[in-house]
Amino acid sequence: MTKLLITEITRMGPAFCVIGLQHEQEKIQSIRPVPAFTNGWKHFPHQRGDILECALAPFPGAKPHVEDRVSTRGFEKSSTLREAETVTFLRKAEMAQSLPDLFDCPVHENKKGSGLFAMPNEAKRSICGCETQNLRLELCANELRATLALPSGEALRDLPVVDRDWRDFIEASLSPVRGANRAARLDRFLNSQFHYKIMSCPHHFIRLGLTRPFHDLCWLMLDTLFPLPRAEWLEEF
Amino acid sequence: MTRPSNTRSGEKDPLRRLVEKCFQREAGLSVPIPDENTNLIENGILDSMGWVSFLRAVESASGGAEFGSSLSERSASFASVLEALRNRGSNATDVSHFEAGPNASKTVAPAILTGSSAAVGSRIVPSEEVDRAFGMPAGKLRNRAGIESLAYVAQAENELTLAAKAAQEALRAAACGAQQLDWIVTSSETHHDYPSLSAQLHSRLLVRENCGALDVGGACLGLLNAFVFAQSLIGSGRAQTVAVVTADVHSRTLIPGRVAGEFGGLFGDGASAFVLRSAAGNDSSEGYRLGEFLFGCAGQYAAAIQVSDSKDGGLTVQFDGEALSRAAITRLEKVLASVELRSGIPRGSVGAFATHQPNPRLVVLLAKQCGVSPSTFPPVAQVSGNLGSSTCGAALHQALRSASKQGRHDRRPIFLASLGPGLLFGGGWLTPHV
Numbered sequence: 001m002t003k004l005l006i007t008e009i010t011r012m013g014p015a016f017c018v019i020g021l022q023h024e025q026e027k028i029q030s031i032r033p034v035p036a037f038t039n040g041w042k043h044f045p046h047q048r049g050d051i052l053e054c055a056l057a058p059f060p061g062a063k064p065h066v067e068d069r070v071s072t073r074g075f076e077k078s079s080t081l082r083e084a085e086t087v088t089f090l091r092k093a094e095m096a097q098s099l100p101d102l103f104d105c106p107v108h109e110n111k112k113g114s115g116l117f118a119m120p121n122e123a124k125r126s127i128c129g130c131e132t133q134n135l136r137l138e139l140c141a142n143e144l145r146a147t148l149a150l151p152s153g154e155a156l157r158d159l160p161v162v163d164r165d166w167r168d169f170i171e172a173s174l175s176p177v178r179g180a181n182r183a184a185r186l187d188r189f190l191n192s193q194f195h196y197k198i199m200s201c202p203h204h205f206i207r208l209g210l211t212r213p214f215h216d217l218c219w220l221m222l223d224t225l226f227p228l229p230r231a232e233w234l235e236e237f
Numbered sequence: 238m239t240r241p242s243n244t245r246s247g248e249k250d251p252l253r254r255l256v257e258k259c260f261q262r263e264a265g266l267s268v269p270i271p272d273e274n275t276n277l278i279e280n281g282i283l284d285s286m287g288w289v290s291f292l293r294a295v296e297s298a299s300g301g302a303e304f305g306s307s308l309s310e311r312s313a314s315f316a317s318v319l320e321a322l323r324n325r326g327s328n329a330t331d332v333s334h335f336e337a338g339p340n341a342s343k344t345v346a347p348a349i350l351t352g353s354s355a356a357v358g359s360r361i362v363p364s365e366e367v368d369r370a371f372g373m374p375a376g377k378l379r380n381r382a383g384i385e386s387l388a389y390v391a392q393a394e395n396e397l398t399l400a401a402k403a404a405q406e407a408l409r410a411a412a413c414g415a416q417q418l419d420w421i422v423t424s425s426e427t428h429h430d431y432p433s434l435s436a437q438l439h440s441r442l443l444v445r446e447n448c449g450a451l452d453v454g455g456a457c458l459g460l461l462n463a464f465v466f467a468q469s470l471i472g473s474g475r476a477q478t479v480a481v482v483t484a485d486v487h488s489r490t491l492i493p494g495r496v497a498g499e500f501g502g503l504f505g506d507g508a509s510a511f512v513l514r515s516a517a518g519n520d521s522s523e524g525y526r527l528g529e530f531l532f533g534c535a536g537q538y539a540a541a542i543q544v545s546d547s548k549d550g551g552l553t554v555q556f557d558g559e560a561l562s563r564a565a566i567t568r569l570e571k572v573l574a575s576v577e578l579r580s581g582i583p584r585g586s587v588g589a590f591a592t593h594q595p596n597p598r599l600v601v602l603l604a605k606q607c608g609v610s611p612s613t614f615p616p617v618a619q620v621s622g623n624l625g626s627s628t629c630g631a632a633l634h635q636a637l638r639s640a641s642k643q644g645r646h647d648r649r650p651i652f653l654a655s656l657g658p659g660l661l662f663g664g665g666w667l668t669p670h671v
Contacts, residue, residue, distance in 0.1 A: 061523070108567075183310050187309075
């Protein structure tokens with residue numbers, strides 16, 4: 001049995017991708033439990049911070065998704081950590097200060113337009129945590145995108161935000177029951193209160209991931225943003 | 238779902254043309270232009286990454302900001318994009334020049350470049366000598382970077398002497414007296430003394446006391462920064478005549494023992510100068526007219542080059558040559574593509590590309606990437622080295638000099654593009670003033 005601290009729950013189309021931390025031989029490393037025949041979970045009722053007991057089998061996953069493990073039975077929740085405690089463990093796992101260190105490979109700019117990608121055969125991993133000097137979320141034509149500055153001073157733009165809780169929060173904020181000018185109100189929130197709430201939070205932390213190879217490229221995305229959004233924030237705008 | 242290409246109803250609509258070109262850049266030329274109301278994501282024409290990328294291209298080409306947010310809760314279609322563009326009411330929708338041609342008049346007074354010059358250090362040193370000085374194998378700069386020689390200042394030369402020489406030549410070429418200058422705008426990546434370069438040049442040229450003097454930064458992007466400032470002064474009516482001058486002396490800063498030869502060996506010393514005049518009240522049809530400029534900063538490359546003073550009086554240089562080369566090619570190509578879209582001038586009809594030249598090899602690569610002849614890039618770095626903020630200026634001066642030998646109606650547009658640490662980028666264009 002493996003104990004896994006759930007740190008990432010991301011949206012991948014209709015499914016969820018899950019990543020957790022495993023403590024093994026004095027080392028804390030990221031593990032991605034996957035169902036036997038797909039890459040994502042249709043249903044995942046757990047939350048980040050949950051410690052789940054599970055059975056995982058090694059899996060010859062294609063690079064750079066070397067964290068993949070096949071889950072051979074269901075998850076059983078044993079306990080839950082608070083958000084700040086979860087981030088404490090994330091800071092002990094894979095970390096980087098600069099762009100080339102994120103996935104231990106060069107990161108390239110999309111020559112045609114926006115976005116950043118790594119080559120599948122160059123990247124050594126598909127998930128990494130980092131502190132940010134600054135971070136901004138933006139709703140760009142219905143697509144949630146993040147722009148952030150790494151400790152090295154490098155700026156990353158237009159990263160798709162796939163964090164399930166943040167995506168749910170944005171969707172809830174745009175729900176028709178919330179009245180008029182929803183997009184403008186959300187825009188104002190993201191440009192004001194959001195920034196303060198995130199950057200002033202002592203356990204502010206992000207994890208960046210790589211997509212599975214798509215047309216032979218792995219695109220960078222924002223997998224997790226701590227602190228997670230709170231339902232009461234919706235009352236503020 | 239798609240419209241046949243021979244029935245383009247939007248052929249006369251410049252906004253539609255801009256949107257279609259951006260779409261083709263993203264989706265590829267083989268993908269037919271979709272019907273205006275087709276949802277590009279739902280129909281699988283673009284994925285969400287491609288959709289945002291397409292919008293960023295439109296944003297950049299139209300010169301506007303915050304474009305994506307105006308499309309929230311709208312369908313991912315051409316119709317939404319076009320409507321948002323038309324509703325914006327900013328200068329971004331001022332694309333009439335796409336239709337009317339690059340010389341269409343605008344409400345602001347255009348700035349005309351009426352005289353130019355360039356100067357380089359008087360010591361021309363073979364690159365093999367520089368290899369040796371930096372302790373590198375002889376032939377490294379020539380074989381790896383394509384640099385044949387470097388222009389270094391002689392003992393009596395410095396930024397001021399080079400700048401003054403170039404400025405006086407430019408004033409002479411423009412038939413402009415120094416007392417006619419309303420502003421001197423300078424840029425240098427190596428002159429860090431006070432009085433600043435613009436102040437020293439002000440005194441050296443003996444311009445009027447009430448002629449303004451300003452130094453702008455941006456390192457290798459400095460010339461474009463200076464141009465856009467000068468253009469704004471003229472466009473707003475605050476100035477009639479402005480001198481834009483760059484000067485860089487690297488050979489006293491990037492020296493053996495202080496920096497690695499792979500970095501320091503690339504740089505030479507030079508200056509460039511330009512006289513800009515308002516088209517209002519200037520009857521001459523000589524010169525080139527400044528078009529629009531676009532600027533930005535690709536921060537993901539910020540770590541590729543960093544230079545700072547160290548406590549012991551030395552220089553700390555962080556230089557990832559490979560990453561910087563990749564970034565330079567990608568960004569310069571992107572800038573030139575944006576200039577092409579924004580100006581409506583096809584790159585094939587451009588007479589010269591006055592760009593930054595990190596090294597001659599990269600210029601050849603850039604030309605290949607852009608699908609244009611390397612001969613359209615005036616050779617500056619090959620014979621003088623990378624001149625910092627003066628590279629683009631020296632290239633522009635060479636391009637203007639070549640154009641002046643042609644008949645007035647045979648002259649072709651010139652594209653500008655440059656980069657600076659950060660990674661700052663900028664571009665623009667000039668068209669013959671006829």
